[in-house]
Amino acid sequence: MPWPTPLLGSPLERGEGWRVTSFPIGGDLDVRRLGFGAMQLPTEPGAARETSFAVVRRAVRLGVTLIDTAYMYGGGANEELLAEALYPYPDGLLITTKVGVARSSPSDEWKLDGRPAVLRDQVEQALRRLRVERIELLQLHRIDPETPLADQIGTLRDLRTEGKIGRIGLSEVTVDELGRARGIVDIASVQNRYNLLDREHEPVLAACEAAGIAFLPWRPVAWGKSGARAEIAAVAAEAEATPTQIALAWLLGHSPVILPIPGTARVDHLEENLAAERLRLTPAQRDRLDRLPAPE
Template sequence: MTTINQSLTFKIAGEREINRVGYGAMQLTGNGVFGEVADRENAKKVLQEAITLGVNFIDTADAYGPHFNESLIADALHAYRADLLIATKGGFERPGPNQWVPNGNPEFISKNIEGSLERLKVDSIDLWQLHRIDPKVPVEDTLAPVLEAVKAGKIKHFGLSEVSIAEVERVQKTIPVVSVQNLYNLGERKWEDLIDYTNENGITFIPWFPLASGPQKLADKIEAIAHKHNATTAQIALAWLLKRSPNILLIPGTKSIGHLYENTKAGEIELTQEEYDQLDK
């Protein structure tokens, strides 16, 4: 068996080098990703410890809370370390817990951008992502305030979430896309072609819900591989994603410092090609 030489860093937009094991802050909210997190002091400690462990990419969104998550990050980490990249998102209304309503209205998007700047306490957002394309609004209209914010220096880079190759190519005609964030893990493999497309085009792929360890039929194989590496099944699920493509950036989230340690350690696990193939159903 041949052990891979796995790079643990990736350059977003070919310029910002970040560690491929980042942190997704969505769980640091109330139930249903709505309202304030129950234990705010613990949440701040998780964020601070993530940075101590070498995380320099944090993913958040206007819709997480809504608003509370961005303010929490600023409260815990501002003034930010120079190498920290904070990515946020806009384009969802949140009428209640577990309710997500796409809104691509330009006025709403503009409000999202300005609100994120204020809550994160920054003059420029490192990476602003459109949380969803609103099927009721032409995406070119939705992007108009984003382009204005880029020109004004309020947004450095732009990304998309839950999109197809065709949608990426359509948006690319209006604004450069440096990242795509779609549901992908060992058990959910719908976006294989998109991962290859983004890798070929220098676009970062950020799988959300990365910790799912796959279908039951893989359980025995995952456990055997985890035992060999003295690792958890969740760590193997993350290690598999890192092996899948060099442009994949992980954003596992947790409210537990213990789980945070486990997640960040996943980057040290290098699966052999044979181990990877066993899980590549």
Template sequence: MANEEFVLGGDLPVRRLGFGTGGLVGPGYWGPRAGPDEARELLRTAVERGVTLIDTADNYGPDLAEELIAQALHPYGEQLVVATKGGVVRTGPDQWHVAGRPEQLRGQCEASLRRLRLDRIDLYQLHRFDPAVPMAEQLGVLAELRAEGKIRHIGLDTVTAEQLRLALESTPVASVQNAYNLLDRTSAAVLAVCEANGIAFLPYYPLGSGALARESAAAVASVAAAHGVGPGQVALAWLLHHSPVLCPTPGTGSPVHLAQNLEAATVHLTARELELLDALDG
């Protein structure tokens, strides 16, 4: 079985199968999805079931996901890592724009600290590079925030392999978050850079926006049937087997789906099954 833990940034051990909070807010990441009591209970259940990495962003809601995390889980357990993101501003359902000026990033980080009730954010991820702002300025303010003790580690979201290599020339990077799943491996070059540098890769859309949980190729269906699980669990298990730096954080608003997602860590794929699944790329 794949290793269950990854040491984030060289000093933060987390269980590789985490929990993403995008499913706790409404469609298009706007407004609430359900009652706050249900969302808070789902967060508590995830932690009770062993999740040690919670992935969120200031624009989920906006603000709502971070507020729910604090309401449900503060004071945080010693093993719990809360990762959040800044660098974009959401103005409506599926409507957002990048905001990477240093003063914007600093303000967003400090607002996340207040909402999460933290003195330091363990992993602060730049949600997008702002093409109108030099990369050095965006990374520079994050490095300043780290030096000030407001963040512990820097992460990047939606980057190319070349951008990641350039970033590494100026600052350590603890994580990358790009789209990656059983049927979408367009970020394979980014994954290779992460593997070479010990960087966590938090694949977003690990279930292909739910498509992999609803339907699958014949190979996925056959593997799922052999293990008595669903195709979504096979897709998550494949990520855990595929690379030791992959740390999927599937999101959901359903307690049933949460349990199914976490059970993926117990699916032991054989070498033959991995060959069948590896051949599905694209």
């Protein structure tokens, strides 16, 4: 089955000479485009936690300025780990978190919960755990279908007015949902599942590009499946790179609003991921990757 139509004026048409390494989220918050997703970091006490500290500190030393976390990642434990590892935060570091998913007890399953009182409480707790007075980018983890969208987005808008949020983002939304939310408040970012082998949300990416909204693809390297595709492996061999690096380089060259946030719990994988920023695909290589068929 074919992929959706590529973006008008895509990097394939204009080449990769235009590519820049930073993006102004919300028009004024400049971050390095290749960030870090903290979800995979172990948070339990012991050697694994110390390794998590080493990974995230190495990321910052290597110039990462965008780190993504969420309340759902351990019920706030991931946020606490980042604060313990990095506070006081260096100038220019953005830690973005997400709210809107909850459970009533540790044994319960996570469920969407965008009720205003829940969103307010989760933001307050995130401020405490991250040790900040304002979250510069706060994203709604999912839209709760049982709570009016206006109540969910309106609550975040009110929190922004109160100075507790700097910018508002969404996650896993459709073009219609993005448009409805933008009718209530400015949206600075969208975090949808997207990678070289999964382009279902190409229309959302196109909408973000048209509006200058940052697009943070989660699962940016298809959980390591990229190397299983012969064409990707062939391009990787030609470029003397890994399939993961090819997948990340493809994302960075596909649209200037894409800010990949690959995650890992290993320093060597972190360094491999960040090296993809220096990789430039040739027009022929990009054409071959763009033409990969969608999985059945």
